[in-house]
Amino acid sequence: MQKIAIVTDFDGTLMEQDVGNILMSELGVDAEPEVVEVSGLYREKKIGSLAWIETAYPMLAYKKREVDEILARVQLRDGARDFIAFCKEQSVPVTILSDGMLYYIQQILTQQHIEVERIIGNPITYLEDGQFQFGVQNENTACKWCGCCKASVVKQLKEEGWKIIYIGDGSSDYYGSGFADWVFARSSLARYLSEEGTAFYPFQTFRDVMDVLVANWNEFVNGSASRRLTGRVPAACKFPV
Structure with a gap:
């Protein structure tokens, strides 16, 4: 399976x-x-x-x-809609993992008619009466560096037996991607990984991601796809013992 x-x-x-x-x-x-x-x-x-x-x-x-x-003015990255559709066709669950505000993530996905299995972000939102509600996702008592502890989420998925394809662009993704099997990176995440010599797939659009996944899907499923990571854990990440 x-x-x-x-x-x-x-x-x-x-x-x-x-x-x-x-x-x-x-x-x-x-x-x-x-x-x-x-x-x-x-x-x-x-x-x-x-x-x-x-x-x-x-x-x-x-x-x-x-x-x-x-x-109302922001846009999905090119190919993102087709990528989500591909994941649904393959019965692959998608988790959106963000250090941003849950309200705008949910608003945009609703406007764009995008559905994924799970959305995790900082529980910052506007209530029905217009009041503002502030919170952060991070419940990691050993580390209070990030608002959303992406590393904890990916680490938990790995412990449940999932092989993880991680896609990101920023500094918080450096921590989350540390526990993934494969990483697609752009912008500062690509720069960080290049500097430390960590293998990744570069991308600019989700069409780039699709090109790699479609051509090598069986290898990703069975775990033999190239650039798979093992044992890369960011030194800054700490967890309760």
Whole structure:
């Protein structure tokens, strides 16, 4: 029986744009002094995304209308819809794993008529009465670096016996991809992996991903596809003992 699953990032991966960054920029959040300060610390790797999220995202409170107007303009990455359809045809579950805001992920997927098996992100949303609800996904008591602990999610899937194809583009994906079997990477994730000599499949669109998967699907299913990773665990990731 096939036991293979897809885990894909959302911002800058499944989406053409980094939706969270667009919201912060267009609504002026990234210009607020507190956010400017934590953004600098984040770029210098002195803090993780958790501290940045706790500072920036509460500033979206009471801005649902403005947020929704921006969400109506963003786009899926080229080939993403066909990729999701391919996964459904192959009965391969897809998990969207994001360090972003659950509200905009669900809104966009609904607008685009995209359905996946699971969506995991930071539980930041607007309630039915318009009130703002803030939270983070990270329940990893041993590490509070990321808002969403992608490493914990992928690690759990591996422990359940899944072979994981991970698709991502950013720094949080570096941690999540550490527990995957194969990685498709672009942007800063590709740069990180190249610098450490880790094998991956580069991509710019999901048509690139499809080209590799369709041509080698049997090998991915049986585990023999090239560039498979073994034992790569990011040193920064820690878990309860």
